[in-house]
Amino acid sequence: MGIFAQELASILADHQHQDxxxxxxxxxxxxxxxxxxxxxGISSPIIQxxxxxxxNDRAIATMTLTDLARLGEMLCLTPDExxxxxxxxxxxxxxxxxxxxxxxxxxxxxxRVTRGIFxxxxxxxxxxxxxx
Numbered sequence: 001m002g003i004f005a006q007e008l009a010s011i012l013a014d015h016q017h018q019d020x021x022x023x024x025x026x027x028x029x030x031x032x033x034x035x036x037x038x039x040x041g042i043s044s045p046i047i048q049x050x051x052x053x054x055x056n057d058r059a060i061a062t063m064t065l066t067d068l069a070r071l072g073e074m075l076c077l078t079p080d081e082x083x084x085x086x087x088x089x090x091x092x093x094x095x096x097x098x099x100x101x102x103x104x105x106x107x108x109x110x111x112r113v114t115r116g117i118f119x120x121x122x123x124x125x126x127x128x129x130x131x132x
Contacts, residue, residue, distance in 0.1 A: 003118050004092035005053035005061050007084050012036060015075045037063075040070055057111070060099060062092050084122065091118035 016032045031038075037047050046063060053061035063071075068089065072082050091114050098110040 002053040002055075002057055002059050002061070002092075003095065003114060004085070004088040005050045005059070007088040008050060008063075009033065009054035011077065011081050011085065012075075014081075015077075036071060036075060037067075040067055040074065042067055058107075060092060060096055062089055062096075065089065087118055087121035090121060091115075 012033045015036070034047055034051060037050070038044075042063060046061070049059070049061035050063065053059035065086075068082075068085060071077070072085075077085075094117050095110065095114040098113065099107070102110045
């Protein structure tokens with residue numbers, strides 16, 4: 001699992017060298033990849049959960065769609081990047097639901113289902129639009 005956090009980390013890494021003028025004189029210090037989330041006012045515990053989920057397949061973390069939209073505006077994300085994040089966000093919601101209900105022996109199957117949902121949403125844009 002961790003699809004959303006992994007996609008987010010990948011996109012943030014792609015944008016880490018963007019013009020620092022958007023930081024209003026407060027550039028990233030020790031963590032340039034995740035710094036945009038701090039600039040949006042997302043709390044440190046949420047950022048830490050996202051970082052952990054990006055590095056750990058067994059961890060799950062998301063952020064609000066409102067914060068996701070604000071991040072898209074701040075970093076001028078492409079429609080494809082926003083699409084991937086929204087698909088990952090929805091698939092992660094399914095992962096969270098399954099993780100709360102699945103027996104430990106079923107967790108690998110839940111990960112496969114979640115990955116399948118993510119890939120299906122990427123292929124079927126109309127389905128993603130209807131769901132969000």
